[in-house]
Amino acid sequence: MEERNLMNELGRRLAKGDEDAFTQIVERFSRQVFAVCFRILRDTEEAKDMVQEVFTRVYVKRKSFKGHSSVYTWIYRIAVNLCLSQIKRTRVQTVPLDDVAYRLASRTSLPDTKSQMLKDVIAKLIEALPPKQRAVFILRFYERLSFKEIAEVTGTSIGAAKANYHFAVEHLRRLAQGGEDFEV
Amino acid sequence: MKSNGHPGDEKLIDYVDGTITKDDRKAIVEHLESCERCSAYVQSLQQIFRLLSHDSVPQVEESFFTYLPQRILKRSQASASRRSWRFAFAPVVAVASVVVLLLVVFRFPAQPEFDTIDLMMSEMSMVDLIDVVSDEDGYDVLLYEAGQALEPADEYLMDETPYDLIEALSPAEGEQLVIEIEKEMKSQTSGAS
Ligand SMILES: [Zn+2]
Numbered sequence: 176m177e178e179r180n181l182m183n184e185l186g187r188r189l190a191k192g193d194e195d196a197f198t199q200i201v202e203r204f205s206r207q208v209f210a211v212c213f214r215i216l217r218d219t220e221e222a223k224d225m226v227q228e229v230f231t232r233v234y235v236k237r238k239s240f241k242g243h244s245s246v247y248t249w250i251y252r253i254a255v256n257l258c259l260s261q262i263k264r265t266r267v268q269t270v271p272l273d274d275v276a277y278r279l280a281s282r283t284s285l286p287d288t289k290s291q292m293l294k295d296v297i298a299k300l301i302e303a304l305p306p307k308q309r310a311v312f313i314l315r316f317y318e319r320l321s322f323k324e325i326a327e328v329t330g331t332s333i334g335a336a337k338a339n340y341h342f343a344v345e346h347l348r349r350l351a352q353g354g355e356d357f358e359v
Numbered sequence: 360m361k362s363n364g365h366p367g368d369e370k371l372i373d374y375v376d377g378t379i380t381k382d383d384r385k386a387i388v389e390h391l392e393s394c395e396r397c398s399a400y401v402q403s404l405q406q407i408f409r410l411l412s413h414d415s416v417p418q419v420e421e422s423f424f425t426y427l428p429q430r431i432l433k434r435s436q437a438s439a440s441r442r443s444w445r446f447a448f449a450p451v452v453a454v455a456s457v458v459v460l461l462l463v464v465f466r467f468p469a470q471p472e473f474d475t476i477d478l479m480m481s482e483m484s485m486v487d488l489i490d491v492v493s494d495e496d497g498y499d500v501l502l503y504e505a506g507q508a509l510e511p512a513d514e515y516l517m518d519e520t521p522y523d524l525i526e527a528l529s530p531a532e533g534e535q536l537v538i539e540i541e542k543e544m545k546s547q548t549s550g551a552s
Binding site for chain 1: 368369372376378403404406407408410411413414415416417419423424427428430431432434435
């Protein structure tokens with residue numbers, strides 16, 4: 176059976192309170208949820224705590240999962256909502272944008288893929304996005320979700336999800352170019 | 360094509376992203392051959408996509424994921440028994456939740472998000488409510504609904520559950536709450552008989 180179908184079957188069993196289905200869902204999906212949480216929060220320990228929190232909520236609310244959305248988008252939704260409220264609560268200062276642009280602009284070529292510098296630059300770029308754009312970008316770019324799925328996860332329209340993605344990409348592009356504009 | 364002859368930046372992003380119709384794709388490829396501005400834009404997009412594709416997620420010890428289901432089941436069961444210990448019986452907790460919610464509603468009366476709770480309160484007597492919440496499933500659903508109803512306007516899920524709200528009360532406030540609930544329950548029962 177295809178992974179998605181299998182997950183949705185597990186979702187139906189979960190909604191009936193099946194603990195074994197819950198265990199299987201965690202086993203299959205927790206690494207992916209960790210990746211999303213890490214990319215939004217940019218902190219390993221925080222992301223680990225978050226994964227535990229996400230699946231605790233999945234378990235507690237298992238019987239309210241109605242199955243009209245897929246179990247994937249339902250769990251992504253819980254993860255994204257929790258991460259975004261965590262950011263709201265804990266991150267007061269946003270990353271100074273000039274710094275990212277400066278560091279990128281001062282280089283003539285892309286840094287070595289293995290270097291810490293590259294990691295820092297990517298982290299700074301992604302952290303520079305407003306939280307909602309950040310979540311949409313991560314779901315699209317790294318998780319390869321469709322805009323319909325992203326709309327389900329973020330509770331917006333498909334149009335709004337697309338617009339958020341476009342804004343995010345343009346935002347990242349400008350930062351990486353050091354603010355270079357393309358006049359039409 | 361836009362009126363200025365360029366496809367538009369959104370279309371170019373979709374082109375690099377690979378989410379574009381065959382016809383649009385053909386038109387863009389043709390346009391890029393002759394337009395310096397758009398091909399430079401596409402190049403800058405490809406560059407940032409390439410950079411971001413190198414983002415790696417840190418390695419986490421495998422045991423973290425292996426024992427995750429067990430840890431969660433244990434934790435949830437522990438908190439369930441803590442719940443039943445904290446107040447001797449579930450209905451009181453549930454009614455307390457509703458009362459706390461009402462207090463919250465009262466504090467922010469203008470928010471339209473509280474429709475669900477209003478609806479619940481208008482269609483259910485206190486006695487019905489106790490019936491619903493003495494059932495474990497009913498209680499879960501109620502909590503879920505309450506959480507949904509409390510969802511703030513900016514679309515993020517409210518982080519606190521009614522449990523958290525109750526736990527945030529001081530002992531004196533908690534006691535006062537229980538007295539008020541008991542009063543309410545007594546008046547409901549005497550009204551029903
Ligand atoms: Zn052009």
